[in-house]
Amino acid sequence: MSEQAFFVEKEDLEYERKGSRFVLILTVIVLLMNTVLFYLFANRAEPFVMGLPFCIFWTVLWICIEFVGLVVAYELEFKRR
Amino acid sequence: MENWLIALIIIGLYLVAALVIGVLAGRKREFLSVEEFAVTHRSMSSFLMWVIMGGAVFSAFAFLGGPGWAFSKGAPALYILVYCAMGLMPWYIIGPKLARLGAKKQWLCMGDFARSRYNSRALPVILGIVALFAFIQYLALQIKGSAYIFNIMTDGHISYNLAAILMYGIVIIYVATGGLRAAAWSDVLQSGLMIVVGWGLGLYLPLKLWGGIRPMFQNIAAAKPGFLQIGVAGAQMSKNAYSTAILVSVLGFIMWPHLFSKSFVTTPKKIRQTVVVYPLFAIIMLPVLLIGFAAVGKVDPTAITSADQILPYMVTHVLGASGFLLGLVGAGALAASMSSADAITHGASVEFIQDVYRTFRPKASEKETVIAMRLGIVIIGLLALYVALIGSAGLVALLLGAYGSIVQFVPLVYGGLYWKKASKQGAIAGLVAGVFVNTYLQVILNINPLDINAGIWGLLVNLVIFIVVSMIFKPSNKADVEAAEETITA
Numbered sequence: 001m002s003e004q005a006f007f008v009e010k011e012d013l014e015y016e017r018k019g020s021r022f023v024l025i026l027t028v029i030v031l032l033m034n035t036v037l038f039y040l041f042a043n044r045a046e047p048f049v050m051g052l053p054f055c056i057f058w059t060v061l062w063i064c065i066e067f068v069g070l071v072v073a074y075e076l077e078f079k080r081r
Numbered sequence: 082m083e084n085w086l087i088a089l090i091i092i093g094l095y096l097v098a099a100l101v102i103g104v105l106a107g108r109k110r111e112f113l114s115v116e117e118f119a120v121t122h123r124s125m126s127s128f129l130m131w132v133i134m135g136g137a138v139f140s141a142f143a144f145l146g147g148p149g150w151a152f153s154k155g156a157p158a159l160y161i162l163v164y165c166a167m168g169l170m171p172w173y174i175i176g177p178k179l180a181r182l183g184a185k186k187q188w189l190c191m192g193d194f195a196r197s198r199y200n201s202r203a204l205p206v207i208l209g210i211v212a213l214f215a216f217i218q219y220l221a222l223q224i225k226g227s228a229y230i231f232n233i234m235t236d237g238h239i240s241y242n243l244a245a246i247l248m249y250g251i252v253i254i255y256v257a258t259g260g261l262r263a264a265a266w267s268d269v270l271q272s273g274l275m276i277v278v279g280w281g282l283g284l285y286l287p288l289k290l291w292g293g294i295r296p297m298f299q300n301i302a303a304a305k306p307g308f309l310q311i312g313v314a315g316a317q318m319s320k321n322a323y324s325t326a327i328l329v330s331v332l333g334f335i336m337w338p339h340l341f342s343k344s345f346v347t348t349p350k351k352i353r354q355t356v357v358v359y360p361l362f363a364i365i366m367l368p369v370l371l372i373g374f375a376a377v378g379k380v381d382p383t384a385i386t387s388a389d390q391i392l393p394y395m396v397t398h399v400l401g402a403s404g405f406l407l408g409l410v411g412a413g414a415l416a417a418s419m420s421s422a423d424a425i426t427h428g429a430s431v432e433f434i435q436d437v438y439r440t441f442r443p444k445a446s447e448k449e450t451v452i453a454m455r456l457g458i459v460i461i462g463l464l465a466l467y468v469a470l471i472g473s474a475g476l477v478a479l480l481l482g483a484y485g486s487i488v489q490f491v492p493l494v495y496g497g498l499y500w501k502k503a504s505k506q507g508a509i510a511g512l513v514a515g516v517f518v519n520t521y522l523q524v525i526l527n528i529n530p531l532d533i534n535a536g537i538w539g540l541l542v543n544l545v546i547f548i549v550v551s552m553i554f555k556p557s558n559k560a561d562v563e564a565a566e567e568t569i570t571a
């Protein structure tokens with residue numbers, strides 16, 4: 001493995017930190033959506049969405065949003081570099 | 082041909098394939114290089130990273146426990162999806178930094194980080210011992226789960242003990258010979274098989290038993306009010322228990338030393354790629370939970386001795402006629418266990434040799450170290466087999482305590498990476514207190530006060546002691562201060 005892949009410029013480090021901050025916020029949001037806000041909005045079987053009870057749909061939905069959020073964080077960081 | 086024989090042949094074919102792939106992956110690599118054996122020269126591809134991290138979470142717990150939770154607990158089984166999806170998120174933040182430091186300072190494992198950051202010889206030894214106990218417990222769970230399935234799918238013709246020795250013996254052989262590379266390549270086969278079996282069963286069983294997923298859930302909702310909810314009348318888990326179980330998992334997942342040390346097997350960019358695609362593994366898990374939901378109302382809970390047996394029960398009672406399917410499901414379940422067991426056995430040996438053996442033999446040559454790691458695989462493997470097949474109550478309690486204590490590494494890791502004043506005294510005192518509180522609550526009293534996970538109670542005590550002791554005993558001598566600064570600014 002070339003040393004290059006581990007070596008970073010100061011500027012890159014700044015983008016990396018911004019990416020980390022973005023993901024930290026995303027983590028907190030998804031965590032809240034699956035705990036406190038889950039009980040508030042999604043703690044029920046009805047209505048059914050795509051054949052799934054609402055609680056399962058909600059959980060899967062936030063996993064998908066988390067995935068999209070991570071893709072965005074990654075793209076933002078490495079496009080700038 | 083009899084069903085059990087067909088099943089045995091299919092499982093046998095899978096085992097041979099796993100062995101061949103694993104052993105071939107390690108061929109023609111430097112046999113005596115620690116960097117190759119432990120961290121594949123820090124050059125692992127994103128695809129293999131994803132597979133090995135995925136294989137690690139998609140374990141016997143997910144494959145047997147997932148349907149078991151869905152069957153016995155209902156909505157709380159969603160915990161497994163959330164933990165799968167979110168477990169790696171903290172790694173996006175700390176992984177790149179660790180990878181850079183690791184490449185610079187040649188770290189191989191978590192203990193190397195602790196030794197280097199805290200300039201301490203005692204800390205990695207404590208960490209290595211807690212990790213070893215936790216790993217053996219984890220391995221014993223994998224062995225028990227898969228041996229049970231192997232035994233059932235071959236209709237008892239392969240005994241439980243023989244099944245455990247066969248399945249885990251193969252893991253020991255390919256990991257001891259091929260190191261991490263072997264574990265990763267065999268995980269490719271294993272992940273593929275798990276996905277096929279998980280989705281096949283998860284989509285077929287609701288259709289066959291209920292006529293579809295929607296009617297299945299409608300029936301459950303009508304028949305068991307509260308079962309598809311958390312913390313209400315009729316629900317099987319309280320809100321506090323559910324939330325804190327998720328919190329412990331999200332904080333603790335990357336604290337497992339075999340996962341933490343994957344920070345040192347590739348580049349910062351590939352670590353981020355791995356985390357980005359990881360939530361897809363949780364989506365892959367969803368049909369596995371449906372297997373358990375399909376059994377609700379169709380299987381009398383008293384027909385099985387523990388909820389974990391619901392998947393094999395469904396397979397033998399609903400699909401029972403086909404030896405081919407029995408074999409495929411057996412192979413899939415074995416794959417789930419083995420893809421976790423290989424990475425854990427590898428991680429356990431690297432961690433123990435680096436943290437404990439090398440602390441007492443600091444002058445060990447590279448050759449000696451790599452041979453010790455390969456032998457360590459065999460010895461740890463035999464210990465895990467002993468615990469799984471024979472065990473003893475006292476030993477099991479000790480291991481359980483360690484298993485629950487992994488999350489106690491959180492303060493020393495994050496403190497070490499981001500807080501200058503974090504000191505070795507603080508890290509050691511916090512860790513010991515956290516492990517003690519967690520083990521006392523979980524194993525000795527067997528309670529979760531206020532329904533809050535014992536790990537969180539341990540973590541609170543740990544964090545307070547870590548901070549207070551670090552404030553009193555700051556890193557004072559020059560070496561300690563430099564070690565701290567170098568880590569934080571990287």
